[in-house]
Amino acid sequence: MDMKIAKKLGLKERYALMTRDLAWDTTYQKMEDVFPQTSYEGIKIHDWDKWEDPFRLTMDAYWKYQSEKERKLYAILDGFNQNNGHLSVTDARYINVLKLFLGSTPPLELMAARGFSMMGRQMNGAGPRVACQMQAVDEYRHFQTQIHSISNYNKYYNGMDEFAHQQSRMWYLSDGKSFFDDAITAGPFEFMVAIGFAFEYVLTNILFVPFISGAAYNGDMAAMTVGFSAQSDEARHMTLGLECIKFMLEQDPDNLPIVQRWIDKWTWRGTRKLASVGMMMDYMLPKRIMSFKEAWEMYVEENGGSLFKDLARYGITIPKCFGQTIEEKEHVTHQSWIGFYMKPEATPFHTWIPSPDEMDWLSEKYPNTFDQYYRPVLEYLDQQEKAGNRYNNKTQPMNCQVCVSTMKFNEPGDPMEMCFRESTYKGEKFHTCSDHCKEIFDNEPEKYVQTFISSHQGLQGNCEPDGADVNAADFKPGQNMLDYWKLDKRALGDFNGSEDQANFAKWREQATKN
Amino acid sequence: MAIDLRTVAITPLRQTFGHLARRMGADKPASRYIEATMDLQPVENYHYRPTWEPQYEIFDTTRTKIAMKDWYALKDPRQYYYGAWTLARGKMQDIAEGDFDLVDEMGLAAAYPAAGKDEALKVFLPLRHVAWASNLNKAYVSSYGYGIAISQAACYASMDQLGVAQYVTRLGMAFNDIDALADAKTAWLEGAEWQEMRRYVEDLMVEKDWFEVLVAQDFALEGLLYPLIYERFNEKLNAAYSPVFSMLTRFQREWFGETTKWMDSVLKVAAAESPENKAQLAEWIKHWRERAIKAIKPVAVLAFGADADAIMDELVQNLNARAAKAGIAL
Numbered sequence: 001m002d003m004k005i006a007k008k009l010g011l012k013e014r015y016a017l018m019t020r021d022l023a024w025d026t027t028y029q030k031m032e033d034v035f036p037q038t039s040y041e042g043i044k045i046h047d048w049d050k051w052e053d054p055f056r057l058t059m060d061a062y063w064k065y066q067s068e069k070e071r072k073l074y075a076i077l078d079g080f081n082q083n084n085g086h087l088s089v090t091d092a093r094y095i096n097v098l099k100l101f102l103g104s105t106p107p108l109e110l111m112a113a114r115g116f117s118m119m120g121r122q123m124n125g126a127g128p129r130v131a132c133q134m135q136a137v138d139e140y141r142h143f144q145t146q147i148h149s150i151s152n153y154n155k156y157y158n159g160m161d162e163f164a165h166q167q168s169r170m171w172y173l174s175d176g177k178s179f180f181d182d183a184i185t186a187g188p189f190e191f192m193v194a195i196g197f198a199f200e201y202v203l204t205n206i207l208f209v210p211f212i213s214g215a216a217y218n219g220d221m222a223a224m225t226v227g228f229s230a231q232s233d234e235a236r237h238m239t240l241g242l243e244c245i246k247f248m249l250e251q252d253p254d255n256l257p258i259v260q261r262w263i264d265k266w267t268w269r270g271t272r273k274l275a276s277v278g279m280m281m282d283y284m285l286p287k288r289i290m291s292f293k294e295a296w297e298m299y300v301e302e303n304g305g306s307l308f309k310d311l312a313r314y315g316i317t318i319p320k321c322f323g324q325t326i327e328e329k330e331h332v333t334h335q336s337w338i339g340f341y342m343k344p345e346a347t348p349f350h351t352w353i354p355s356p357d358e359m360d361w362l363s364e365k366y367p368n369t370f371d372q373y374y375r376p377v378l379e380y381l382d383q384q385e386k387a388g389n390r391y392n393n394k395t396q397p398m399n400c401q402v403c404v405s406t407m408k409f410n411e412p413g414d415p416m417e418m419c420f421r422e423s424t425y426k427g428e429k430f431h432t433c434s435d436h437c438k439e440i441f442d443n444e445p446e447k448y449v450q451t452f453i454s455s456h457q458g459l460q461g462n463c464e465p466d467g468a469d470v471n472a473a474d475f476k477p478g479q480n481m482l483d484y485w486k487l488d489k490r491a492l493g494d495f496n497g498s499e500d501q502a503n504f505a506k507w508r509e510q511a512t513k514n
Numbered sequence: 515m516a517i518d519l520r521t522v523a524i525t526p527l528r529q530t531f532g533h534l535a536r537r538m539g540a541d542k543p544a545s546r547y548i549e550a551t552m553d554l555q556p557v558e559n560y561h562y563r564p565t566w567e568p569q570y571e572i573f574d575t576t577r578t579k580i581a582m583k584d585w586y587a588l589k590d591p592r593q594y595y596y597g598a599w600t601l602a603r604g605k606m607q608d609i610a611e612g613d614f615d616l617v618d619e620m621g622l623a624a625a626y627p628a629a630g631k632d633e634a635l636k637v638f639l640p641l642r643h644v645a646w647a648s649n650l651n652k653a654y655v656s657s658y659g660y661g662i663a664i665s666q667a668a669c670y671a672s673m674d675q676l677g678v679a680q681y682v683t684r685l686g687m688a689f690n691d692i693d694a695l696a697d698a699k700t701a702w703l704e705g706a707e708w709q710e711m712r713r714y715v716e717d718l719m720v721e722k723d724w725f726e727v728l729v730a731q732d733f734a735l736e737g738l739l740y741p742l743i744y745e746r747f748n749e750k751l752n753a754a755y756s757p758v759f760s761m762l763t764r765f766q767r768e769w770f771g772e773t774t775k776w777m778d779s780v781l782k783v784a785a786a787e788s789p790e791n792k793a794q795l796a797e798w799i800k801h802w803r804e805r806a807i808k809a810i811k812p813v814a815v816l817a818f819g820a821d822a823d824a825i826m827d828e829l830v831q832n833l834n835a836r837a838a839k840a841g842i843a844l
Contacts, residue, residue: 067604
């Protein structure tokens with residue numbers, strides 16, 4: 001019998017046979033026609049084979065691990081739902097975190113799924129293509145498990161039922177939408193820096209901690225399990241983002257200035273996007289984990305700082321905006337929460353004034369800013385509310401042309417002065433919220449003049465529900481905004497006195513007393 | 515006897531999300547597939563146009579000639595959202611793993627007759643590259659298809675094909691170590707039998723209409739290739755040698771049977787939408803079927819010699835019957 005000793009393959013060698021050895025350079029069609037997107041951004045790649053696979057997972061192993069994780073996850077979700085797990089959260093204010101999360105996060109995970117699918121088609125190296133495809137399918141997992149975990153809350157609480165309709169319409173969701181729209185409309189390499197590196201690597205912890213640890217601290221086993229279950233996926237995504245940066249930098253020295261500009265841009269865009277996440281940590285979680293400032297110091301300044309030290313050997317410098325983010329970490333969450341509180345008729349989640357002990361916690365965590373700048377505002381708003389004169393800002397906000405945040409951040413070095421910047425393009429003026437957003441605009445004005453700003457669009461009659469007649473004599477732009485958003489009146493305004501508050505108290509009583 | 519266990523009953527305010535209640539025509543509980551799929555892709559208020567193809571929106575219905583009033587009509591009859599898909603594949607891989615282990619433990623691959631090995635590897639092993647192309651072409655469908663119903667099913671199918679390419683590779687290594695892979699790659703790149711097939715999948719890599727890619731790759735090519743290899747050729751090898759080839763290709767056989775249901779359902783719904791869709795699908799199927807026959811015929815000859823024509827005719831009849839069942843007259 002013809003016996004042959006099988007060659008023992010190392011993991012790396014075996015993985016290469018299972019992925020890149022499957023590929024070939026096409027000859028019936030030109031490679032540049034098969035992969036038309038990887039040349040126009042100016043990034044030079046000489047040898048795709050130099051790509052180091054950041055993880056080595058064949059599909060059989062992937063299915064084995066992932067199916068085990070899914071089985072456990074859905075068993076826990078079913079149990080949590082069956083046992084009215086929603087009544088075990090610390091207090092009903094917590095549920096507003098889920099409302100904010102459902103509106104902002106699964107739609108962006110979906111964009112990540114579609115974006116990484118595009119990368120998994122367009123990258124002309126077989127190694128990065130497979131890694132991107134795996135991330136794409138993981139992102140399907142993430143938006144779907146997030147929706148499934150919150151679905152049961154939607155049955156009992158207001159403000160979650162129209163998240164799919166609101167994702168492209170709500171004013172405060174357009175910062176996240178513009179972030180992902182910007183990335184997905186950029187070329188593939190910029191997408192990888194934007195999402196793979198800046199978002200997944202530099203900033204992911206700061207998103208993960210408040211939501212997942214927040215869920216754990218506040219008795220939400222459903223959201224907590226989704227988060228913990230996603231962690232090992234995220235670890236893979238982080239290594240992909242980092243490998244992509246290193247790969248570009250190792251391929252050609254000309255890539256450095258391009259990559260640096262993207263790192264600067266996307267770290268800043270991500271930072272702006274995270275202001276509302278920080279607000280969850282400081283204001284919305286009844287049981288707090290740590291302050292946003294502490295999280296920023298730990299995850300961004302320390303971890304991010306050492307990451308950039310590591311990248312210094314390629315010539316990468318710390319993102320330009322770093323200094324400003326360090327200054328802003330003591331301000332942005334307060335400014336954001338106060339901003340949302342002031343718009344009680346325009347969000348599907350409730351707001352409230354922190355209780356006295358919560359204010360003391362904020363004083364302790366923000367010794368340089370809270371008592372001086374924000375406590376007086378909150379106490380004033382509280383007095384006015386109690387006097388029956390609840391603040392209600394009914395005007396349209398002014399938005400940044402780049403990050404689409406409402407203008408509410410302060411001038412660097414001067415917390416009492418609001419920051420505005422202005423650029424002119426083809427005779428028209430455009431406003432931005434900061435030096436960094438202005439720089440992004442000025443680098444690519446032809447892109448950012450397209451930004452969909454709902455306060456402008458609404459005034460032009462472009463944000464109207466089906467059937468509204470914008471040509472009617474008595475038409476007033478914006479009068480139908482609530483219908484355009486499909487915003488349930490029960491979901492608006494103050495937590496105190498809300499249906500959620502009353503139902504939660506009633507149901508908890510029903511579940512725990514005879 | 516069922517024991518009457520009780521939980522505290524609280525009356526919910528609503529049964530499901532607004533977009534699903536409107537779609538279902540009633541506020542009633544939605545399945546996890548429906549929750550994970552319907553109406554989730556953005557359709558409006560995009561901020562920027564793609565720098566890589568500014569003629570389109572980020573998601574754009576005009577990327578294909580097929581038109582649908584409701585793109586979510588292209589539902590997956592298997593109801594695969596990520597969890598359901600990965601559980602199904604987890605089970606299939608578990609069985610496949612058992613088969614590979616058994617073949618290894620019993621030395622069945624080593625004991626497979628040399629003539630059988632040669633025959634199997636020659637016909638079968640270059641297919642790892644076909645599966646790889648299929649992965650890429652399905653990734654195109656999932657990237658640029660409209661709506662999550664089609665994009666997620668194509669994404670899962672694309673990952674499935676990466677899995678298939680890897681199972682084919684493993685069979686090659688089980689039969690003849692890694693030398694076999696190099697021989698098969700040379701055949702794929704240079705062997706006369708494989709060039710029409712390679713031209714076919716490479717041409718699809720530059721085709722822009724994603725629905726056409728789906729029809730050409732999944733229906734026309736795989737609709738002929740899978741029955742040829744995983745049914746007919748498999749039966750031939752089993753009869754001549756032993757069922758080892760069958761054991762090591764179970765994943766692909768099951769995959770094809772299952773995925774066909776999805777493909778046929780997508781075609782049926784799209785064809786039923788309008789006479790224009792129906793005519794377009796018929797045109798594509800006829801065009802790509804002829805090319806697929808040309809691409810596969812030399813492989814069929816390699817596998818079946820003089821019987822190839824008759825077998826191909828039969829497979830084409832079956833493919834035509836699938837189209838007819840989907841309401842598409844060719």
